[in-house]
Amino acid sequence: MITVDLFRALLPPVSYDPNGKHLSAELKAEARLMDAVGASAGRVLASITPFYASTTLSDWERIYAVSPRDGATQQERRENVLVRMAATGGLSIPYFIGLAASLGYTITISEPRAFRAGVNRAGDRLFVEGMRWVWQVNVMGASTPKYRFRAGASAAGEPLLAFGESILESTFKDLKPAFTDCYFTYEDGE
Incomplete structure (x- = not known):
């Protein structure tokens, strides 16, 4: 289900018009924000381990004292952290x-x-x-x-x-x- 449709379904059935101009704009803005929060939470959840870390990869490198070379790709940096973890x-x-x-x-x-x-x-x-x-x-x-x-x-x-x-x-x-x-x-x- 799309987030904006979920928000519309949460409105009381008689009190509000879910397709009204101002209310619809507000619901769409809130839905976009909720989708962005959900995506950000997914990235944080993926960063719990270095297997899928992207935004927190530098933190993993700092913890395991890995200095990436200039121009290293995320895959190479991630592999270096995993090797250091296993050693x-x-x-x-x-x-x-x-x-x-x-x-x-x-x-x-x-x-x-x-x-x-x-x-x-x-x-x-x-x-x-x-x-x-x-x-x-x-x-x-x-x-x-x-x-x-x-x-x-x-x-x-x-x-x-x-x-x-x-x-x-x-x-x-x-x-x-x-x-x-x-x-x-x-x-x-x-």
Whole structure:
């Protein structure tokens, strides 16, 4: 039922003419306002979780300390918040491999070791002492994330196709142990 018709039906049957000039204009104005309030309430209800958040997406980013890149689409920003929500943190290599798998990446992690007498041989690579705090993330078959414009998931003015940045690197750098450093290598999956 249209809101203005609902308001007309609420009038006492004999006392008012629902089609009168002034009363009809008042009912239409009130109905437009009620429809706007209903639409606004729907947006607020959708923003309870970040799955459909649009106007409150910046609040979700602030809460989870996500800094969107310049030109990021709503889909990309929403995905970054959801990834950060799901990430609990860990210190083990299997945790980070599982985290990457949940993001759609296949990785291995290697830890370069400094040259040690009795363990290494002539011809092995020498590393500086601080290399024991570094780990290398080898990403296999990675591609740049693509965000296609979708009604309900994108905002007006966004491009029909946008290319995002990998959330993998920023997530790993945020969740890794503070005393370590990680760097990424990418291998083509072909």
